[in-house]
Amino acid sequence: MILVTGSLGQIGVDLIRELVLIHGPKAIVATDLREPASSESNGVTFKLLDVTDADALNQLFDDNAFDTVYHLAGILSATGEEDPDLCWKVNIEGLENVLKSARERSIRVFWPSSIAVFGSSTEKSMTRQSARTDPYTMYGVTKTAGELLCRYYARKFAVDVRSLRFPGVISYAAPPGGGTTDYAVEMFFGALQHGSYECFVSEDTRLPMMYIPDAVKSVLELMQVDPADISIRTSYNVTAFSFSAQELASAITKHIPEFRCTYTPDSRQIIADSWPRSIDDSTARKDWGWKPEFNLEGMVSDMLKHISAIRKHESSQESL
Numbered sequence: 001m002i003l004v005t006g007s008l009g010q011i012g013v014d015l016i017r018e019l020v021l022i023h024g025p026k027a028i029v030a031t032d033l034r035e036p037a038s039s040e041s042n043g044v045t046f047k048l049l050d051v052t053d054a055d056a057l058n059q060l061f062d063d064n065a066f067d068t069v070y071h072l073a074g075i076l077s078a079t080g081e082e083d084p085d086l087c088w089k090v091n092i093e094g095l096e097n098v099l100k101s102a103r104e105r106s107i108r109v110f111w112p113s114s115i116a117v118f119g120s121s122t123e124k125s126m127t128r129q130s131a132r133t134d135p136y137t138m139y140g141v142t143k144t145a146g147e148l149l150c151r152y153y154a155r156k157f158a159v160d161v162r163s164l165r166f167p168g169v170i171s172y173a174a175p176p177g178g179g180t181t182d183y184a185v186e187m188f189f190g191a192l193q194h195g196s197y198e199c200f201v202s203e204d205t206r207l208p209m210m211y212i213p214d215a216v217k218s219v220l221e222l223m224q225v226d227p228a229d230i231s232i233r234t235s236y237n238v239t240a241f242s243f244s245a246q247e248l249a250s251a252i253t254k255h256i257p258e259f260r261c262t263y264t265p266d267s268r269q270i271i272a273d274s275w276p277r278s279i280d281d282s283t284a285r286k287d288w289g290w291k292p293e294f295n296l297e298g299m300v301s302d303m304l305k306h307i308s309a310i311r312k313h314e315s316s317q318e319s320l
Contacts, residue, residue, distance in 0.1 A: 079178030
């Protein structure tokens with residue numbers, strides 16, 4: 001049995017879809033803080049769960065013979081700055097609750113980290129696996145602490161916990177969840193819905209990114225690796241490509257010539273400026289053969305195709 005927490009978030013929606021294809025819906029229990037819409041259910045068993053409630057989490061483990069947990073529940077960067085206490089509680093206490101339950105039951109765990117562990121004193125170009133962590137946000141602080149917590153449980157208690165430092169993840173299935181890289185998702189919807197978008201970072205802001213099919217692929221591939229081949233028990237650097245906000249707008253304009261993007265940086269600009277411009281993920285490539293499939297052009301074309309299909313479906317439903 002597989003447990004997915006935070007299942008209605010950006011990665012969870014697409015990950016569950018792939019897990020259902022591999023294992024079938026009966027093998028999966030999904031949780032979140034709200035009930036899923038019918039289009040989000042994928043036929044799996046769903047439970048409401050607050051991961052900071054250790055008793056409720058333990059009861060869920062007692063009721064199900066889980067062998068794998070994808071612990072995706074968490075507060076993202078921009079939202080975390082608005083409520084840092086909640087960010088710490090959800091991101092760290094929730095992770096610790098999962099690790100404790102996994103330790104007691106010999107369960108394998110996946111947990112996502114982030115490039116937010118890096119900061120202003122970290123090298124900006126081709127940031128290495130071993131680069132100094134220097135988080136600017138509470139979100140980054142929780143990811144840094146979470147990486148160390150994962151390594152501690154792996155070393156001390158032999159918990160098979162695995163993690164990836166995700167760059168910005170771009171997807172169409174789930175709405176933006178309060179992250180600093182959300183502009184890269186919002187820009188597509190703005191282009192298709194309004195023909196324009198006001199970007200909250202400057203046009204020359206360059207960040208590492210990844211398209212959601214590659215993000216899901218990286219998780220599933222990592223979880224299939226023999227434990228002996230995993231050399232990193234904090235979190236592996238992974239990436240696909242880097243682009244500036246203007247480069248993304250230009251790539252969209254090739255498909256939608258009338259699209260216009262303006263730039264009005266807000267408080268999220270400071271966060272973006274503290275992060276790397278590009279990532280060195282050679283350790284992941286060496287250890288378990290990581291290789292992304294999408295480049296910028298392929299991602300833009302696929303995103304526009306899927307969002308257009310979603311909008312067309314929604315319009316047809318409204319007309320019924």
